[in-house]
Amino acid sequence: MDILAPVGSMESLKAAILGGADAVYLGGKEFGARRLASNFTDPQLRGAVLYAHDRGVKVHVTANILIKEDELGRALSFIEFLDSIEVEAAIIQDRGLLNLIRDRCSLPLHASTQMGIHSPEGARWAADNGISRVILARELGLEEISAIKRAVDIEIEVFIHGALCYSVSGQCLFSSMVGGRSGNRGLCAQPCRMHYTLGGEEGYLLSTADLFGVESIPKLMEMGINCVKIEGRMRSPVYTYLASLVYKNAVKRAAEGDSDIITQREKELLEVAFNRGFTRGYLECDEVMQKRYPNSRGRPLGNAIMAFGRLKIADQGLEVGDGITLYRANQKVGGFDIDEFKSEGQVTSLTPPFTLDDGNYLAFKTKDRDFDSIFQIISSIQVPEIDGKREEVDIELEEKERHSKTPxxxxxxxxxxxxxxxxxxxxxxxxxxxxxxxxxxxxxxxxxxxxxxxxxxxxxxxxxxxxxxxxxxxxxxxxxxxxxxxxxxxxxxxxxxxxxxxxxxxxxxxxxxxxxxxxxxxxxxxxxxxxxxxxxELMVTRDPSIREGVLVDDAGRKFPVYRDRWGYAHIMxxxxxxxxxxxxxxxxxxxxxxxxxxxxxxxxxxxxxxxxxxxxxxxxxxxxxxxxxxxxxxxxxxxxx
CATH class of the missing domain: 3.20.20.70 (Aldolase class I)
Structure with missing residues (x-):
């Protein structure tokens, strides 16, 4: 079972390969669902593919936004370019693009999670239409995944780690309709991470915890799942390296029959690198919501007490070079790297480099002492850029005769x-x-x-x-x-x-x-x-905790919510x-x-x-x-x- 790592920049490419990823997925400057990532120019793509292939790593490239009529020629040109540089697959969402390219290119095509495939019938549609691999919707449980794998002869890819969308895959119009930035076009503004009220409840009511699916690895391997995917093209190279390393190690240990497929140190490093709280997700029918805060806070260290110029935290193995961040009343107060500390029994005593009022704080570890050295190694690696002209493609779209009529x-x-x-x-x-x-x-x-x-x-x-x-x-x-x-x-x-x-x-x-x-x-x-x-409909969600009523944002906009007879909630x-x-x-x-x-x-x-x-x-x-x-x-x- 392959580990597929996220790559949003050249640094992350090097990090993923250094971490042991079997394959990477990345995007060009157009047509990818993470248009705000650094992404890759054509010369960088050529160099990245050569660099990865020289190290036995496969490259999948995203072209997984919805394609407008006047973009079809450029999109086809991009796919043919990917075919020419011998990437292993293109990830697509748009069925018009699928129709345009499937008979023109030999390039394997993977159905993006944005296609919303969550049933055996959906996977069968993909297989019948020239798709070689389906990236399943993130809101599926292990039994549902197994049913699809058993029913259809097609490669299956499953998300295993990283951010979870609140909406079911490919069906979110919230950012588009309210903020003008379309998730279907790679520009999601993440309204799910904002503050809302619903009835008597308030908080980050649409904010999910991060998927941490390592415990599902053995079961997915038993099913014959082809690939597990790590989310995070907008995250740091250190995150990419650590996630690749931890999940690669987990697959190796599971294959060898080890019962413990992740160490405590590995889990702690992932927590520090990025997490909004971890969940086993829909894979294991776990609670997916984390409504207290919407951003990464690192690894929780518990209460910290400031008194007499010293900050005291229960001993958590902190070392010089680690970084901590402090919160009070759910507001970030500040953070710093540790340059000295004293061990006082079961307590670590620190001197913050800025003034803090006496009292209680919540402390989180947001940097590990090893991160700097990891990043230095990543930065020292050189990846070539290879120039060359991409063939542009003109598409002659036949004009159809349409007349005005009463619809x-x-x-x-x-x-x-x-x-x-x-x-x-x-x-x-x-x-x-x-x-x-x-x-x-x-x-x-x-x-x-x-x-x-x-x-x-x-x-x-x-x-x-x-x-x-x-x-x-x-x-x-x-x-x-x-x-x-x-x-x-x-x-x-x-x-x-x-x-x-x-x-x-x-x-x-x-x-x-x-x-x-x-x-x-x-x-x-x-x-x-x-x-x-x-x-x-802005969102359709499998979240069982959201109630019917009116969701209100901080601007006072009111979004009706209802539940259907199939168990899904709809936000209008x-x-x-x-x-x-x-x-x-x-x-x-x-x-x-x-x-x-x-x-x-x-x-x-x-x-x-x-x-x-x-x-x-x-x-x-x-x-x-x-x-x-x-x-x-x-x-x-x-x-x-």
Whole structure:
């Protein structure tokens, strides 16, 4: 089983290889999901691949963001460049890019965790579509991983250490919708690490602890998992070195049958290098949340007492060269490297280099005496840069003839009461799976309205229903119902016209601007829908601790939270998407339909919204805004970078 280490810079590349990683993953200056890391120019990539290969280390390169229409040529050029320098794999998310490159390159393709594969059916879809390895969603347990491995003949990669996303993989729009920085485009602003209130609870309510999955190594090896992945391309070279070393040692010890696969010293070093508190994660059904603080604090040392000019800490084996940081009332007070200390029985006595008020503090070890020497060794290693010109690729996208037309009105509905209020105006209904579905179907058929069951946003076990038409939200659902007439939810992240036309109709990503939507429509021959009303789902999470209610951030924005019947929680945007002002423009684009998400809303509001869009009645906008409280055009006017 390979150890795959994160590399965000040339220093981290050297650190990973020095630590014993079997493979590394890194990104170029474009198209990677960590665009804020240092990343690699083309000459640096050539040199990095040569350096790694000379040492028997494989290189995987990320191209795992969603690709815009005008980026397809550059993205293809980048993939062909990677093929030419003989990297071992490209990691991708965008299915349009997959369609574009799978017959042009011999390069193995790995499905990014952002593809949201968390079922055997999803892995089977990947295998059937030219993917050689699936990087599974991070919110899966060991039994679920084992079921996928047993069911599908495809390589499996599993996250084993590092940050956990609060949202299920590939389904977070929080940063995008609230802050304008898209996680799907590699620019996540981490709103999950911010302070919130929900009911009577307050704190960093969406902040997860760091995954520390070393205890799962033997079980993953028994399953035949091909690779375990360490997260952390934005972290330090010392972290990369230590994580690579510790997990490589753990795999070796597990293979030799040792019961103790990690030493106490190794765990302490990982704690110091970076941790927000450790969890065994969803792998072992452990508590994943750490709501007290959102950032790394290092290894906890316990209480420290300042009195008479000396800081006293219970003996934790501190040495000269170690670094500590002090907190009081959850606020950082300061930190320093130890240059002298006295042992007083079971207490270490220090003199801080700055003034501290007398009293109690919480102390954390944030640097180990060995870190400086590790970094010096890493820095002394030279990696070449190899110049060369990359071949640019032009893609001729065939223009499709689209005419202005009145789009169908598609209503997302979750109750028969709401359905009754929109029946005079709906052309199609997407109805949530629930006990009233058969009744809703009859109501629609009686009125000549198209009825489409809507599958759950996430399902590790896909529900089976008897229907000719189905709306799917995941690749696993797409695979399971491939022989039906399928409609694609916006969670499938349709971003460009190269997306495989394997559905009756797709819904455009809610992250596309009006100009980007128009570009896609000019080149795509299939049926397309655009969302025009409703609260966009910002996150879908497996966190069992979050309750239904209203999540409030420090700016006073209110995000409704509800739980579905499948056990997932959904965090909705603080404002309703409302594109009523742009109906003429949407019609001129040649869209086949527009989507109105009316689930869990007052029937009076639903009737007003459906009537307004059906009749293109701008006079109803004021009434709708008053009922909604807050509305937005979303990314229709601005898009994402």
């Amino acid at each position: 169908m009105i598609s209503c997302y509905i979750s109750s028969t009461r709401t359905l009754e209020s929109v029946l005079p105006f709906a052309d199609r209904v997407y109805f949530d799976l629930n006990p009233r579905m058969d009744e809703a179907r009859i109501m629609c058929i009686d009125q000549g309205i198209e009825f489409v069951p809507l599958l759950p946003r996430i399902s590790t076990q896909i529900p089976r229903i008897d229907a000719d038409e189905v709306m799917v939200c995941t690749l696993g659902q797409l695979q399971e119902y491939h022989d039906r007439e399928l409609f694609g939810h916006y969670s499938l992240n349709f971003f460009n016209s190269m997306t495989i036309p394997d559905l009756h109709q797709y819904t455009l990503s809610v992250e596309l601007s009006r100009d980007e939507m128009r570009d896609v429509l000019q080149h795509y021959s299939g049926r397309l829908e655009a969302m025009a009303f409703g609260r966009v 945007n603080c404002a309703d998407l409302l594109l009523l002002d742009y109906m003429d423009e949407l019609q001129a684009m040649g869209l086949d339909s527009i989507g109105l998400d009316l689930r869990r809303r007052d029937p009076g509001l639903c009737e007003n919204v459906a009537r307004a869009f059906k009749e293109n009645d701008l006079k109803r906008k004021g009434r709708i805004k008053r009922k909604c409280g807050k509305v937005t055009a979303g990314h229709f006017l601005r898009g994402v970078t």
